[in-house]
Amino acid sequence: MERLKSGAERMGIALTEAHLDLFRRYSALLLEWNKRFNLTAIDNPDQVEIRHFLDSLSGLIVWRGLVSCQEAARSGRMTRVIDVGTGAGLPGLALKIVWPQLRLTLLEATAKKVRFLEHVIAELNFREVAAIHARAEELAHQPEHRETYDLALARAVAPLAPLLELTLPFLQIGGWLLAYKGPAVATEVMAAERALAVLGGELHRVIPVEVPYLAEERFIVAVRKVRPTPERFPRRPGIPVRKPL
Ligand code: SAM
Numbered sequence: 001m002e003r004l005k006s007g008a009e010r011m012g013i014a015l016t017e018a019h020l021d022l023f024r025r026y027s028a029l030l031l032e033w034n035k036r037f038n039l040t041a042i043d044n045p046d047q048v049e050i051r052h053f054l055d056s057l058s059g060l061i062v063w064r065g066l067v068s069c070q071e072a073a074r075s076g077r078m079t080r081v082i083d084v085g086t087g088a089g090l091p092g093l094a095l096k097i098v099w100p101q102l103r104l105t106l107l108e109a110t111a112k113k114v115r116f117l118e119h120v121i122a123e124l125n126f127r128e129v130a131a132i133h134a135r136a137e138e139l140a141h142q143p144e145h146r147e148t149y150d151l152a153l154a155r156a157v158a159p160l161a162p163l164l165e166l167t168l169p170f171l172q173i174g175g176w177l178l179a180y181k182g183p184a185v186a187t188e189v190m191a192a193e194r195a196l197a198v199l200g201g202e203l204h205r206v207i208p209v210e211v212p213y214l215a216e217e218r219f220i221v222a223v224r225k226v227r228p229t230p231e232r233f234p235r236r237p238g239i240p241v242r243k244p245l
Contacts, residue, residue: 007212054090085157155180200227
């Protein structure tokens, strides 16, 4: 975990032995299950530290810049976060390790990945983390999930326009979406203008992030929910991606 520790330090995050222990155990489970169930394309420990953990943690830096921790603490309740299309738990679980006060929902459409998430939650004894096997298009219409979250996260799930339809319905007014993106971000943002307007979002900023040991360009798109999302969104499963707004 040397790269993770030094990389996080370069990002301004001091990882304790307890954090590192959780990351170590999470990585071991991920690599072990990956041999049998093909959960993620990344299959070596160094790459897990860099491409999964450090990349995920870049969202924490952005979030800290958007909402001060004091502000969150003063509100007197836990920050409700949903990770849409979490796969093997990223970026959500990496953030949970360093930010234990999160109340985290991991949403994933593939059953075997949800079984893995349940196993990790039990093994690492995470509190206030739920893994839900569903599609965003369906879960976002359930009253206990609709417009109730403070923060939505999504990495490598869909281009920005359809992704807005899969995430903004979960956010309460004033909530934030952090979408992890690569070099195509500018094109994706241009194509998402209409979706933003229709779904009640406002582009705050496209933030370039430097992930230590990673050569590729990485960005986080920060979107604020400013108006309610019309009831008819998201549309039926598959439609947001096939026919983006
Ligand atoms: N976010 C993880 C990461 O960065 O490692 C996983 C990325 S993986 C490429 C995309 C995941 O999103 C897949 O596991 C897929 O099953 C899930 N997914 C795609 N569309 C979804 C939807 N509409 N609702 C729930 N999960 C979805």
